[in-house]
Amino acid sequence: MPTERSQRLSRAAALRLSLYLRCVAEWPADGDKVSSSRIAEAVGVSDAQVRRDLAALGHLGQRGVGYDARELAAAIRTALGIDRSWRAVLVGVGNLGRALLRYQGFRAQGFQIVGLFDSDPAKVGTEVEGLTVEPAVRLAERAAALRVELGVLTVPGEMAHAAAEALVGAGVRGILNFAPVVLKLPRKVRLVTVDLAIQLEQLAFQVQHGDGANRDDE
Amino acid sequence: MPTERSQRLSRAAALRLSLYLRCVAEWPADGDKVSSSRIAEAVGVSDAQVRRDLAALGHLGQRGVGYDARELAAAIRTALGIDRSWRAVLVGVGNLGRALLRYQGFRAQGFQIVGLFDSDPAKVGTEVEGLTVEPAVRLAERAAALRVELGVLTVPGEMAHAAAEALVGAGVRGILNFAPVVLKLPRKVRLVTVDLAIQLEQLAFQVQHGDGANRDDE
Numbered sequence: 001m002p003t004e005r006s007q008r009l010s011r012a013a014a015l016r017l018s019l020y021l022r023c024v025a026e027w028p029a030d031g032d033k034v035s036s037s038r039i040a041e042a043v044g045v046s047d048a049q050v051r052r053d054l055a056a057l058g059h060l061g062q063r064g065v066g067y068d069a070r071e072l073a074a075a076i077r078t079a080l081g082i083d084r085s086w087r088a089v090l091v092g093v094g095n096l097g098r099a100l101l102r103y104q105g106f107r108a109q110g111f112q113i114v115g116l117f118d119s120d121p122a123k124v125g126t127e128v129e130g131l132t133v134e135p136a137v138r139l140a141e142r143a144a145a146l147r148v149e150l151g152v153l154t155v156p157g158e159m160a161h162a163a164a165e166a167l168v169g170a171g172v173r174g175i176l177n178f179a180p181v182v183l184k185l186p187r188k189v190r191l192v193t194v195d196l197a198i199q200l201e202q203l204a205f206q207v208q209h210g211d212g213a214n215r216d217d218e
Numbered sequence: 219m220p221t222e223r224s225q226r227l228s229r230a231a232a233l234r235l236s237l238y239l240r241c242v243a244e245w246p247a248d249g250d251k252v253s254s255s256r257i258a259e260a261v262g263v264s265d266a267q268v269r270r271d272l273a274a275l276g277h278l279g280q281r282g283v284g285y286d287a288r289e290l291a292a293a294i295r296t297a298l299g300i301d302r303s304w305r306a307v308l309v310g311v312g313n314l315g316r317a318l319l320r321y322q323g324f325r326a327q328g329f330q331i332v333g334l335f336d337s338d339p340a341k342v343g344t345e346v347e348g349l350t351v352e353p354a355v356r357l358a359e360r361a362a363a364l365r366v367e368l369g370v371l372t373v374p375g376e377m378a379h380a381a382a383e384a385l386v387g388a389g390v391r392g393i394l395n396f397a398p399v400v401l402k403l404p405r406k407v408r409l410v411t412v413d414l415a416i417q418l419e420q421l422a423f424q425v426q427h428g429d430g431a432n433r434d435d436e
Binding site: 009012013014017018019021022026042044080081082086088094095096099100102103104105106108109111119149150151157173174175176180182189190191192194195196197199200201202203204205206207208209 | 227229230232233235237239240241245260262298299300304305314316317318320321322323324326327329367368370375391392393394398400408409410412413414415416417418419421422423424425426427428434
């Protein structure tokens with residue numbers, strides 16, 4: 001149940017919280033308190049922005065003393081909805097799919113890949129990172145048994161629409177799409193599309209504009 | 219040479235421009251003009267935000283008529299600094315590196331991977347997507363001949379610091395880092411770190427909060 005407070009969180013604020021969490025999670029367990037200015041510096045936003053965002057999470061820090069890193073990390077996880085684990089299936093066991101399966105970050109943040117699907121008969125039945133690849137056509141019937149909530153789509157662009165439809169049919173509530181296509185999904189299914197070229201564009205922009213590129217501190 | 223106008227672009231605005239560009243680039247060549255509300259809907263920001271961002275690029279649209287898609291795309295590319303090609307090397311030819319090499323989006327946006335490097339002797343000398351993998355220790359001496367501006371880092375976390383140092387030594391001006399580590403670089407070298415778990419966190423946040431999650435329309 002989202003609280004009234006967390007419902008007010010904008011997507012931009014949610015993204016900043018994810019970035020703060022990275023900074024705070026690396027804080028040594030026996031370390032001092034974390035200051036907002038330290039977080040601001042690591043993430044590249046203004047000190048005032050960090051204080052505003054964290055104030056919205058409740059009474060966490062003390063003026064001039066800073067935040068307890070573990071308490072702050074827990075509060076951010078709760079606000080983002082990652083204070084529990086999420087079960088996901090991955091569709092498309094190519095290079096990117098395999099890279100994501102080996103990616104430690106997913107498990108560390110509570111995301112569990114519990115099923116692998118591919119439409120290539122040569123891949124079906126093979127084992128990857130401890131899971132057996134199943135035929136994509138079986139996605140819908142397997143979803144209930146796997147208790148799937150999220151889908152990760154790492155298929156080529158021309159197969160993305162069919163694979164997304166299969167995931168919707170399987171009842172997932174959200175899709176993380178790596179295919180370079182615009183997917184149209186029913187309103188109740190959330191979509192985050194990762195466009196890797198955008199990241200490279202942002203780097204080019206920063207290189208081009210050097211120190212003149214203003215920091216994102218609203 | 220950045221113009222005075224483009225220097226004022228914040229990182230958040232640059233990211234929105236990248237997203238607008240995706241929407242506009244898919245517009246049919248013989249199509250009608252693009253309206254700000256159409257872009258706003260596709261990207262998930264407010265109509266007012268789109269109009270503000272595009273107004274900052276100069277005199278592009280006419281009230282009530284919309285924007286010429288090709289003219290708008292060209293203006294966005296210029297503002298972002300991707301109206302030219304960028305030469306990059308990739309360090310770490312594992313699953314993720316291979317996936318990125320096959321990723322059509324990089325070339326489409328003007329990014330050329332011109333060299334591959336890896337420290338694994340079993341990979342050195344092999345050919346991947348038309349390029350021969352070279353030993354990572356040769357990065358610095360090869361950089362000038364390859365005329366490298368950017369580096370893409372797809373090595374495991376424990377090798378990221380050494381690989382980043384090699385890229386800095388090779389004179390790159392920006393690094394796109396996929397390793398789940400915080401890199402400290404000289405100020406003159408720009409860094410964009412892609413944390414794939416963050417994307418999944420944002421999806422979980424949107425699923426958790428349903429339609430209550432406010433759109434990022436500042």
